[in-house]
Amino acid sequence: VVQAMSEGDWLSVVVKDHGEGMxxxxxxxxxxxxxxxxxxxxxxxxxxxxxxxxxxxxGIHINSQRGIGTEIIIKLPYKQIGG
Structure with missing residues (x-):
């Protein structure tokens, strides 16, 4: 599962799986x-x-649990250009 969202001046991309985890x-x-x-x-x-x-x-952060899966959160500065 991949989700992207803007949060103020930041763009967040979250990638999740339900695999074996780390x-x-x-x-x-x-x-x-x-x-x-x-x-x-x-x-x-x-x-x-x-x-x-x-x-x-x-920045990048990882949450992971064995047997449950992994979530990777990427945050990048975001500035809308134009209108």
Whole structure:
């Protein structure tokens, strides 16, 4: 599920799934380059995403529980151009 909404000067994008979720160790380390809790992958995806979001003066937060799923919240500054 993907939702987008504006909140004043911020644009929020929320991505939710009902998958397996992340364990505590993965959740605490998910933004560290080359960290992966999987047997495959480079461990760069979330680190790169966070860097790009922060370069745009935004933020990213993850809520996750094993067996329930994951919610990723991205907030970016938003300024309407024009009328």
């Amino acid at each position: 364990d505590r160790e993965t959740l605490e380390n998910v933004f560290i380059p080359f960290y992966t809790g999987r047997t495959s992958g480079t461990g760069l995806g979330m680190a790169i995403a966070k860097k790009i979001i922060e370069e745009h003066r935004g």
